[in-house]
Amino acid sequence: MKVVDGIENLKKGLPYPVLTIGNFDGVHLGHQAIFRMVINCAKRHDGTSVVLTFVPHPLRVIAPERAPKLLTTYKEKIKMIESFGIDVIICTHFTKEFADIPAENFVVDILWKNLGVKELFIGSNYFFGKGRRGSPDMLKSLGTQYGFTVNVIDEVKVNHVTPSSSGIRTLIAKGKVDEAAILLGRLYSVEGIVVEGAKRGKNILHVPTANLLTAHELLPSDGVYAVKVEIDGKIYGGATNIGYNPTFEDKKFSFETHVLDFAGELLGKTLKVFFIKKIRNEMKFSNVDKLAVQIRNDIHDIKNILRDYNKNHIEILNADS
Incomplete structure (x- = not known):
């Protein structure tokens, strides 16, 4: 071309x-x-x-x-x-x-x-x-x-809906990434570089996360998502949190992903995150222990979502992946 x-x-x-x-x-x-x-x-x-x-x-x-x-x-x-x-x-x-x-x-x-x-x-x-x-x-x-x-x-219809860029933007901004994927014909994805974070995931919550810096303009709404993650051409499952970590009363926005079944250094690497489904909004917990319990529950739920997704979907990621 x-x-x-x-x-x-x-x-x-x-x-x-x-x-x-x-x-x-x-x-x-x-x-x-x-x-x-x-x-x-x-x-x-x-x-x-x-x-x-x-x-x-x-x-x-x-x-x-x-x-x-x-x-x-x-x-x-x-x-x-x-x-x-x-x-x-x-x-x-x-x-x-x-x-x-x-x-x-x-x-x-x-x-x-x-x-x-x-x-x-x-x-x-x-x-x-x-x-x-x-x-x-x-x-x-x-x-x-x-x-x-x-x-x-004439307008193309997908499940009686006409795909439009503006409509898909609205879905993603509301966290409805699964609905957006139907109209896109693939999972919505965001690419970013792993940068230094607060290291709370690893040191306090015992769930290491990759903190991503991205040039993408549109992220899904704040919350926790079941995702797939591409690292060096290989696909992993993952749990992504978008928002301000209210339990820690952060004022700094964060986009961080826990990569399932991965052991290795990610700092400086480029990751591509493919959004499958939002599982909950961000929540403020009264203490770190309660947050840690919720994160473990989130990861359990996400593993089930990924298992079902893999059973029921032909792998459709971005065309350039």
Whole structure:
């Protein structure tokens, strides 16, 4: 797969470009369905499957106060799109100047003249251009005028729910990671580097934890989760706590994971945590002993959840794992 940094850097024409356009944050099942359509169409015409996406997210430029916390980093998004077999990804730099391009100019100057699009696949709720004045109907009209085909895709349904990046963000922010996984088509994951922590898990509670520093924007809500953990390419079970450790009256946020059946040094390593299910909210206990008892109960429950999960699920982690 070829990644083009800016459409202006597309040096030569592509054979029969079949294109889709979007932010594709999370690369959920709805996005994946469109990618398959684009790829299949390109193959029928010995053409090129193309994804046009934006960096940063347009709202970071247009309305920073409304910009969402993203489900995937830029690097993750590119790897996931690549894993589906797309031939070319064009990463367009979204600036204020780009945002001011009228919809018709975007279609004629960029999609038709620059890219030479032959077929375009978009969702029925796709709007674009200055003031979001561009619509599927406008695209169809311009396609007829300039000789390219526009395919408007109806909403994809998963268990009667339409996957959307915003909807999945809401689920994760509420801790409903199991519901989010259904719409993503994989477990939601967060990667981080293990850093020094307070060492209470090992020294006081006798449950060593890896304290993670992450660049990911969106973590699930505070609480305890059954997870899987990738370390050096190997997958382990785990228990993750997110929050402020209220029993110790911490004011510092922490994201820490106890890795089951692991003995070794983790400091400085990169871990990827895959969220399976939230088991409880954070709780404040009257003393450390009661907290320790609860942690042991949590680990018992998590082992059962992981056992059931392994029985009932084909392993679906992130595409780049």
